[in-house]
Amino acid sequence: MAAFVTFRELVLTSLESNNMSDLKYVVNRLTESNTTLIWVVLAAFLGSITVYPAIRFGVLYAESADEHKDSLSKSLLLHASFVLPIIAPLLWVLPITRKFDLSFQYFFFSPKRNKTLLNHFYFILRFLTWLRVAACLIVVLSRFAVVRTVVQTYLDSVGSTIKKISGEEGRLTLFDFRLKIWPIVFYVCVVTLQLVGPVLLLLYATLLMASWGDIGFYHSNTPGIVFSGQMLLPVFSFFTWFLVTVQALGSTLAVLSQRLGQQFR
Amino acid sequence: MVIEFVASQAYFLFAKPTIVEVNMFGVWALVGTVVTASLLLQLITSYSFKSAEFQYSMLSFMLFAAIALVSAGPADALLLDFNLASCNSFFFFFL
Numbered sequence: 001m002a003a004f005v006t007f008r009e010l011v012l013t014s015l016e017s018n019n020m021s022d023l024k025y026v027v028n029r030l031t032e033s034n035t036t037l038i039w040v041v042l043a044a045f046l047g048s049i050t051v052y053p054a055i056r057f058g059v060l061y062a063e064s065a066d067e068h069k070d071s072l073s074k075s076l077l078l079h080a081s082f083v084l085p086i087i088a089p090l091l092w093v094l095p096i097t098r099k100f101d102l103s104f105q106y107f108f109f110s111p112k113r114n115k116t117l118l119n120h121f122y123f124i125l126r127f128l129t130w131l132r133v134a135a136c137l138i139v140v141l142s143r144f145a146v147v148r149t150v151v152q153t154y155l156d157s158v159g160s161t162i163k164k165i166s167g168e169e170g171r172l173t174l175f176d177f178r179l180k181i182w183p184i185v186f187y188v189c190v191v192t193l194q195l196v197g198p199v200l201l202l203l204y205a206t207l208l209m210a211s212w213g214d215i216g217f218y219h220s221n222t223p224g225i226v227f228s229g230q231m232l233l234p235v236f237s238f239f240t241w242f243l244v245t246v247q248a249l250g251s252t253l254a255v256l257s258q259r260l261g262q263q264f265r
Numbered sequence: 266m267v268i269e270f271v272a273s274q275a276y277f278l279f280a281k282p283t284i285v286e287v288n289m290f291g292v293w294a295l296v297g298t299v300v301t302a303s304l305l306l307q308l309i310t311s312y313s314f315k316s317a318e319f320q321y322s323m324l325s326f327m328l329f330a331a332i333a334l335v336s337a338g339p340a341d342a343l344l345l346d347f348n349l350a351s352c353n354s355f356f357f358f359f360l
Contacts, residue, residue, distance in 0.1 A: 040334045044326050044329040046301075047325065047328075048322050092346050094344055204297030208294065208297065231275075232272050234347045235272070237346075242333060
């Protein structure tokens with residue numbers, strides 16, 4: 001690896017000596033992008049294991065929302081648990097976050113008026129991280145709040161299966177009947193794991209982001225050296241965003257396909 | 266899982282945190298690792314390589330690799346706010 005660093009330094013110094021410092025940014029991006037691939041592979045792995053749980057949640061959410069149309073609180077919670085993961089990733093979109101201004105720092109963090117540029121960036125970064133952590137925690141809470149309702153909806157599908165089996169012609173022994181019901185009932189463990197697992201992963205990614213981002217909800221930290229201890233903040237920021245986005249994409253696709261399927265049935 | 270392990274080790278080695286920070290970070294890293302490992306075990310034990318599920322998983326892996334590649338690369342520079350390039354120099358310690 002020493003050879004690689006030497007090569008990089010060689011290129012940078014030769015660029016400087018040849019009056020081509022404009023290309024420094026390009027060289028830096030090319031030589032520093034090697035770890036991004038690690039994050040991409042890990043994110044793809046996490047995405048592929050959490051997208052099926054997201055689809056499962058989308059399907060069960062649609063059924064559950066139909067079932068609980070009359071109860072206002074339950075339907076509100078269900079809709080919130082579906083909509084909030086779609087809203088939360090928007091807090092990472094630059095055209096939206098650019099709207100946040102220096103004035104937020106006086107509102108949320110420090111009464112000290114320190115107008116250096118570095119402190120400005122530090123406070124904006126911490127404010128954004130705080131906002132993202134709060135949004136993701138609300139997503140996690142809303143998802144946990146509906147687990148019971150959604151699992152009950154899954155178990156209610158046993159009733160419709162029994163009706164379907166009873167309508168079939170021919171003789172059916174009790175054993176065959178049970179053989180068709182048991183897998184649905186016992187699969188409830190997997191369904192619960194699918195509902196809870198990705199949300200727990202999201203929770204830990206969020207809390208790791210909060211740890212690296214120097215965010216505390218009970219006390220206000222005063223920054224000592226600016227940007228210290230935030231080396232892995234971008235990584236956990238990326239993973240948190242990715243996990244929420246996968247949840248949003250998966251459940252939205254599931255709901256859309258189910259609704260369209262109902263349309264054309 | 267791997268990230269959490271590497272991150273926690275790196276954190277203890279280089280950041281030299283106070284005992285409260287160690288507790289906070291260590292707890293989340295440990296529990297996150299356990300949850301990821303259980304999901305991984307579920308994936309490995311329930312899928313066989315020729316099954317449709319495994320093929321769908323591979324397809325979704327490639328799909329999400331494309332999404333992650335775009336969002337961590339060009340989208341990070343233009344549209345999304347991770348700033349992943351800023352932490353890359355950290356890993357030159359290991360290389």
